[in-house]
Structures are given as C-alpha cells and as structure tokens.
Amino acid sequence: MKKVDTESRQKSILNAIVESYVDSAAPVGSRAIAQRFRNSISPATIRNVMADLEEKGLIMQPYTSAGRVPTDKGYRFYVDSLLELKHLTKEEESIINKLIRQSTSDIEYVMQNASKAISLVTNVAGVVLTPRLKRSIFKHIELFNMDDSRIMAVIVTTSGFVKNSIMDFEEHLTGQELTRIAEFLNSELEGVSLGEIKSYLTRKLLEERDSFYIFLKRATDILSIPGLFKADDHLYFDGAACIMSHPEFTDIKKTRLFLRACEDKKGLLNLLNQDMELEGIKIHIGKENLYNEIQDLSIVTCNYKVNDMTVGAIAAIGPTRMEYGRVISVLKYISIELGKELESLG
C-alpha cells in the first residue's frame, strides 16, 4: 500500500472540516468529509484523523458523538497555513467601485460607502477608520478670526482630509497678522506630517533668536491648541442587519454581544489604530480578541494608504465562522481602491 504522509492528510482533512463548517454552519461528520474526498478515504480512517486533530486542539465536539467544529486554534492554523485566497468576480469589483467612486468629492460619503461595500460583498459587518490626521501630510492651512477672541484654523492634508478647529486665543491678532502666519506656515510645513508639526516648530523655535522669534512663537502657539488634531477618530459602520442572516445569531445573547462590540467605538478604535501600524491583513479570531469579552467573533483588518503612506484602516467583523478567503481578498481590494479614491480627492 502506498505510504501516506500523516501530517499532510491531517492538514487536508482540517481544511475540509473548516470549509465544510464555514459553508454549512453545522458540525461536520466523518461521512461528509469522506464524500468530500469522493470516498477515497473511508469514514473510519477520517474518524481516526479527527481524533488526532481533536487531541491537538484544532477541532472539537459540541457534545459526545456529534460532528466536529473548528476551534479558534483550528481557524488560526487554517488562515495561517491552509487558506487559499478567493478572487473577486468582476461583478463584485464593480459593486465596490460603484460605491466608492461616487465622485461627490465628499470624504464622508466615500467612507460610509466603503463600509457599506465591505458588508455588502462579504456579508459581514464593515468598518472604516477615517484617515489618521497625525499620519497625514500637511498641505495647506488657513487662519481667520471668528470673533474677538476666537480663531478658526482650517488644515488640508494631501489625502484630501480637511480639519477645522475653533480655538480661544487670548491675544487678538488682526486678519493681516493671521494671513502672514498662515503664509509662513504654508511655505514652511509643506510635506511635514501633522504628527511631526509640533516637534518641527519647537526645533525651529530653539534655533531662532532674532525679531522673527515672536512671530514664530505665535504660529507655534496657534498650532499647539489641543483640539486641532483631536477628534479625528470617526468610525463608519455598516451591515449590522445583514449579519443577522448568519445562523449563529439565532441566539439573542450572541446578537447582543455582537452589537455591543460594534458600538464599543473605543475598543474598535484601539484595535484598528494598533493594527494600522502593521502592513497588510491582520486577523483576530474569537477569544484572541482580548480587548473585549467578544467571543465567537472574528475581526479582519487591513491598513490603507494614500501616496504610499498608511493613513487608516478598514475591517470586517463577523462570526468566527466566516469566509476568511473572501473577506481577506475583499479588504485588500477595497483598501487599495479607497486609497486611490482618496488620492484623487486630495
């Protein structure tokens, strides 16, 4: 008899179990797997392999003598070693493009529609994190007086993101003075990322000692206003309803946990901000998500770039039993298209 590599057979059976379970949402029995292999392996053999896989903690039985279900660890192994990416169909790509390229030149719409695109094509919830201001590149600033004591600043970044902020400023500056300061900043700060502006100006300030100092000081003061780079942490969310089509949510408790997770902006924000630092796809499976008591949920995230600079992230949230291959492809595709669209708006 031909010698069979035990390990590779275990892998391919795990693969079959995961895919079958993802597809059917029901515990997978040895017979079903045997059929997947066109009965080239008998159910009995598969049962033996399954026992091994269970010992390794990759699959489990919901109860004695039921079929097997992948564990978090099983999914982890699957996505790390077995998973094959699915190509998007032309149709799916066109749905996505139609949603993202609305050419309304309004970033809010683009973001909202990007999250809708994620949920529509993957059938799980979609989340989009707005471009991080600190990661964005300075393009233009405008300053003007709102009234006697308040100045408004409008900062435009190369990614087309516009941030305005009203600030109390004790000393009154004339419109001309403000214009001069803005002009100075515009020539000085080109290409600097917003996150570096502060240290950049402070450094300048230390070098400068002549009459120019007081002018530079004012500019620095204005840009030091706390509210200026804050509040850029908006999440766009879509697909809460569509996720209810998954059978795991017939249990109200799980639905509630899911909704709670989705409304926990802080937690999501943390996760996305963290994942953003890493390139490409990141996957958090079930209990790996320690940031919350989220169980039975997986989160897949992907950074997106504008002019080769990572500025934000998108994500998909769904039951651990999700089509990882498709979800990953979709996020990759959308992150690229979103980046392109933002560049064209910038």
Added chain:
Amino acid sequence: MKKVDTESRQKSILNAIVESYVDSAAPVGSRAIAQRFRNSISPATIRNVMADLEEKGLIMQPYTSAGRVPTDKGYRFYVDSLLELKHLTKEEESIINKLIRQSTSDIEYVMQNASKAISLVTNVAGVVLTPRLKRSIFKHIELFNMDDSRIMAVIVTTSGFVKNSIMDFEEHLTGQELTRIAEFLNSELEGVSLGEIKSYLTRKLLEERDSFYIFLKRATDILSIPGLFKADDHLYFDGAACIMSHPEFTDIKKTRLFLRACEDKKGLLNLLNQDMELEGIKIHIGKENLYNEIQDLSIVTCNYKVNDMTVGAIAAIGPTRMEYGRVISVLKYISIELGKELESLG
C-alpha cells in the same frame, strides 16, 4: 348605586392596560387591572369594559382567552389623550448634561453624545440629525486656492456648524481676489440663511449693472457650486445593543427588522426632515410608519433650535411598547440642551 361615567371609566381602564403592558410586556388580564384599582372595581366589570374597548379596536387579544394588549390605535389614543409626562430626575438630567456639555467644542462629539444620551436615559435607540445647513444662518465665509484649478470654501454658521467644500473652478483667481470676494460676502450675507443665499444673490445680480457686476457674478458662481450645501445629512445613532434588553426582541425576525430600519438612513432622514418642520414632539406608532415595513416599532421625534430657529431634529426608536411619557420628556429636555450647547459653540 352611584352613577358612573362609562366613557371616563373606559379611559382610565385603557390607561391602566397600557401602563401595565408597557411595564410588564405581558398581556394584561382583568384581575391585574382590578388590583391596580385596589379592587374597587371587580374583574367581571373590567371584563365588560375590556370587551367594549376591544370592539373599538383599542386593545386586542393575542389569542382567545388571553389577556389584552394595546393596539396601535390604543397607543395612539393613549399618547393623545391620556398620557402624563414624567419629570426627569436630577440624576437623569445630570447624565444628559455631562454627555452633551463636554466642551470639546467639537460638534461631532456633541451629536454623538446626544444620541448616546437619548438611548442611555430612555433605554431605546437614539438618533440625532445634524443641523440642516439650509436652515442655518450664515456667519462667515473664507475662500482660498487649493491649487491652480480648485478653490476651497469654508462656511461657518451661527450654530457653530462648519462646512468646507472643494470645488473645481475654471478661471484662476488670485488669493487677493478671493479674499475680496470673501470680504464682500461676509459683509453682505450676515444673517441670511444658507438656503436663501442663492436667491438673495441672484436678486442682487439683477439689480446690479455697473462694473461691480462681474465681481458679484463671480461670487455667485462660487456659491452655486453644487457640493457646497450638500452632504449635511449625517445621522448619529446609538443604542442598538441596549434595545435588545426588551423582550420583544427575543424574536430574531423583529431584531432584524429593527436593525434594518436603523440602517435605512434614507428613510430615517426623510422622516426626520419632515417632522422637523413641525414644532415639538411627533409620534409615529407601529404601522403608522408607512415609510418602511417597520412594524411593532415606534418613532418619537423632536426638533431642536439654535437662536430660536429650528435647525435639526432628534429621535428615539423602540418597540411600540415604550414608555412614551418618559421618552417625550427626555427628547424635550435633550433638544433644548442640545440647542443651548450649539449656541455656545456658534
């Protein structure tokens, strides 16, 4: 025996049925009502009255010989004629104020927190519609060049709302020219609502015939850019998870309908925009909501004002079985506080 006014007894029994049902979520029997009246009326009498109420379509039985449940019509009569407003406790007021008055001077936060406040205090979902630009009063405009072919406009309204828009503009204007146009608009448009600007300028344009004309024409052209007043239709939403605590949502189908209704931004937007035109509280009960197949859901809305001008609306969405008295009081209170906060930001 003392003569009893039949009609007023019917009313007070309907009142008792609604309040008992809102409280317990279970069909209300004649015994329970009798106890509410400290047995001053016997269950048998109440049964007779109930039969009358049922005939009028104000209550119904989920099945033969079960207790009674209010119909949409019953709720309608209740909110129109019987309902007593509940005062907010100091505690509730303080929760609301803490959320709304974060003094971050960031409107997004204020809106987000207002919706959170609604859901937190009423235990149903909260929605906040951003101030309608067209209803807002012009305060200040600033124009500057983004690059050779694009101009950025920043408009500030008295309600503190800032709208920026980038527009393609075929003829290149120098910074000075833009500044002059902005200065002109600033002096000219003070106190005009954004919705009237267009017609205001067109009127001006007709009167004017001298060299000033071309200047005025440019200003008009700039403000005619379509994107400028668009995209001010953002909804802030909170409380999807908290609503799951209501027993009506043990049925997954209803949960799904609810989530679908909440994600149907267009429908909600329409409803809120419409209701905004009317002063005070508006209530849509169950199937009265024709804008969607929403059933078993009620929507309560309230406009809010800045400087005595209605600019937006807030709403609560929950099962028809909701504490209307409390919800109404909360919306009234929050709409006022929200208006005040926006004034202080403006």
Added chain:
DNA sequence: AATAGCACTCTAAGTGTTAGAGTGCTAATT
C-alpha cells in the same frame, strides 16, 4: 348596573418516545 360563579379555551411547560446522525472500539482486511 355590578358582580359572583362556572364552564370553557388556550398556552406554556414539562414528560416521554423515537429516528437518525455520529462516534469509538475491535476485529478483519489489504
């Protein structure tokens, strides 16, 4: 007009039964 009494209805919850899907083990087969 209001109420007590009573027969009747219907549900929700609990119990019992059964079909069938799936397992693990052992012995037979290749």
Added chain:
DNA sequence: AATTAGCACTCTAACACTTAGAGTGCTATT
C-alpha cells in the same frame, strides 16, 4: 502496519401528549 468494516453506544432534535393555570364570556344573582 495501515486501513476499513462492523457494531454497540451516545446524544440531539423533533414530535406527541399531558397538565396546570391564567383568562375569558356568559348567566344568574345581588
């Protein structure tokens, strides 16, 4: 030595059946 067939065993999900009790409507009584 690896694979497989056979078989006894386990557990669930589904269905039928029973029953307690909450609530009703009607009729006779106060």
